[in-house]
Amino acid sequence: MTVIPTLLQILLIIIAIAIVFHKENFTIIIYISSFGLIAATLYVLNQAPDVAIAEVAIGSAIIPLIYVISISRQREFIVLDRVDHNELDETIDVKNIELYEILTSFVEDNQLKMNVCSDIKGSDEALTKDLNVDLIISYDHEKQKFILKGKQSSVLMDHLIKKTFHLDFIEIVTFKEGESID
Amino acid sequence: MNPILSFIVILVGIYGLSVSKNIIKSVFCITIVEAGTILLFLNLGAYEGGVIPILSSLGIEIVDPIPQALMITTIVIGSTITSLALMLCIKIFHHYGSIEWKVILKGDK
Amino acid sequence: MVELFPVFFIFIPIFTGIIIYLVKNKHVTSIVFLSQLILAVLYGFYVYHYIQNPNVAYIVLGGWDDKFAITLKNDTLSLTFIGLSIFMWTSVLFYTYKTNRIYHKYLFFLMFLEGIFLAFLQTNDLFNLFIFLELITVLITILISYKKNGPSLKAAIYYLLLNTLGAMFFLIGIIILYYTYGSINISYLQENIGLHQNHQMVKLAYILMISGISVKSALFPLFTWLPKAHGVAYTSLSALLSGLLVKGGLYLFIRVHVYMFGYATYNMTEVFFYIGALTALVGVVLALVQKDLKQILAHHTISQIGLMMMGLSYGYGLSFTGGLMHIINHALFKSLLFLCAGLIIYEYKTKKIYAIRGVFRSMPITSIFLIIGMLSISGAPFFNGYVSKTLIKYSFKAEPFKMFLYTLVNVGTVTSFIKFSQILFGKKVDLEKRKDAKQFVSIFAIGLLCIGIGIFYKPIGSFIYGLDLSYVKLFDLKAWLDYIIYIGIGYILFKYYIDKDYKPVQVIRSFQMTFETANYLFIFYISSLSFILFYLL
């Protein structure tokens, strides 16, 4: 009789160790879900069906879902495109395509996914602070440059600056977070 | 034998907390510690054997019902803490571009 | 009806908060003051009845056998804490009301926190205590991250994860105690702890609970969350956190170590004394090198907690009372300092200590209260810090090494406040004044109490603790001389070392502890405590 609980407990420990040592966060969600299921089984074997129902409903359904959303949000690189594409002539269009190629390779280097959005109103600084926008692209006609704006605190911006500093048609502006005085 | 194995689950979680490099991993490990704690409580509750604490007929020994009532509370508490931590995680990622402890704790003097 | 007052203490602030959240009208928010008034009146009645008949302070919820039901219990300790909480919350609400009036949610969380904290002080059930511990953790996390800028989010997650881990260990301790004694009622355990106290399992439970409490009360080496959290929050919240909420951990320490397990049971007095001394020293060294007004004050909280721990570790007598008094006094002067610093930061629009000069000429009223706070924290006679600091050293005044540690802490405190006081000097700066009489009301009330306790400590001591405090003398020549010598040493130290910003100072300032290291130290703390308890004592 006690063989099965013991085996399951050892399995639980193995899964816990796997969670601790595995590098890929998305795979861990599968582990944590099965961890919850095995834990729930053990709760039943310890004569606690009430706890098991709670664990199955919360621990291996809702919490893994929240993990999925949270981790997928952490793999996004949200770019807000504010370039008016109707106004661009052909030479700039080529550069625009080049810019997107650079961004795509940059995003792949950092194992992220680019999520381009458009049509959000508001000042650039407030957008980066309040909404999770990582990069804002706009085009300056006088300087003939694309201007990329982002937060200074983000390490991704540092990487981006390193990657693009030799390109003359890109200028990067970073917002520094003001000191809070309350 | 069982309580010791449950305690090992807790220790594995703590080990993970002390070597994990990013926030998400730490949150995972907190979940492990919590599950181990619940398991330890229930293990000890069923220490002397018994059946499910639902009245079927008087005279049959039941397991201790108190740990189960308390552990439901612990599960709810754990889930709320996990969700709060994950929401903070998303915000931190978009602020610092990373969720590595080393990067986010780097000087902001 | 009187026996129901504890429940009212809990639910009046909570319901007030929920009403504010639901109605979302900026005039309705003024009911916070109504609720504080009702609380104060109820508190007065309750204390009156308690003095007449102490049995009124025990209430069994549900009317079951009290070994198994949840009970609420009040004693002198919890009643002083409740009075202090109501006073502190009222002052902080006065301070923050105008600037945060439109933020219903801030007031909602603040009021909810008050209810939960009052519940935490009164409950007599260990698992109930655990729930309130977690609730306080969650609420403080939300309040810290309220600004939603980088440092506050970072501090919030650090605080949340570390304190949750601590609470989990507290829970494991509760589990073991439940299976050994069959109950988690604190009064029941207190009476019956002697049954199995020498069994290894109970010792393990004790260690796990104490470790959880140590995280909560920011003892060495588990204090790293404190300066992050207290330095970045809103000023009103910082005052509340540093002044009162971090004492929740010490309150638990008194409840669990001193009362429940009995301070003499495991002979841990020396251990906790040295942990306290280390905490105080490390806190003071870290405070000396900071450049940010709020960071200095936050690090000072650590060192003062160490001082309280030095007193509380004795578990009885004048030193213990000194620790208790220092909790109250520290709540007063630390919140006073934080609130004044908040006003200064608001006017000067910076937190950098080297960028602020001439406060005394530009903001005379604020700086007078700032000076009161600084004199209190450094232990000048006639201020409340002096009384409790003198009491703390009562038990070890004959032991030279302990006195040496204590003196080091004092000199460090004085030095860092000499550094702090640099902002007072200098030419007048033109500032646009924020006219808000309410903020000065709260500062005024707290400042007066600081001086009041410093002078009328004898009647207060006999009223609250039933002790004769005539051991502390105001016109003790040696104490005056000591204080002046401290100032002298502190000034020299500041002028010739700290102010020059040498390399070691910079190294200590850039000291950052990652979350992994904090956890590692936590495990180290647990294993060394268990090693001491199992194999050395």
Place this chain on the structure above:
Amino acid sequence: MSPLIRRISLVLLLGFILFVFITSISDFSTIYNDDGKLFYYANGFQDTGSYNYVTGIYLDYRLFDSLFEAAILLIAVAGVMLISEHSIDEKNATFMLDKQKTPELFITFSRLLYPIMLLFGIYVIVNGHLSPGGGFQGGAIVATAILILYYIDITKTVNVHVVLTIEKILFIVLVLTASLSYLTRGVLFTNFFRLDASLDQKAIFLTLMNILIGAKVSLGLVAIFTAFLKEGR
């Protein structure tokens, strides 16, 4: 400190703690105390009228705990909403990645699963005092069922502010219902029917509390999930 040394010393320290635990628990049976079990076994059914001892405990003996368990969910929901919300109006924002569609098979399957889970959740809530389950567990199952709706149509979202308002009102109702017993029995936070009332009467209170808690928990979990889905959108 190099990572390797740290890991090795960590394992040693944890091994020491485990060693202490093993030596402590070896003669645990000599001090094992089952007072609690015996007490609830002897009195639980007569006192609370609940066949499920666990439900009896968290709805009657330890009702105060359950109130704050509901409160922690309330606080967490409000906190998650607070951290995720923003002042910028982004109604017409379009995101590239979010246009992906859920596979047709999932949608069909979810349509089948959704009513069954909802029914099961309600069953667990209502029968909390007879069989395993109760307000918290049932509430979580109902919340999962509602979350399946998101699979069917991602654009269909709940108005979170209404949910939050209802949730807070439910909490007040919960506390007031729990304290009704002071009027009828003179003690706080227990069943408002008398101790010698019939099983059916006591069941009314238990079911009512389970439904209130279940509604509160399911609304809270749905609100948390919605906040995550809408985060940054």
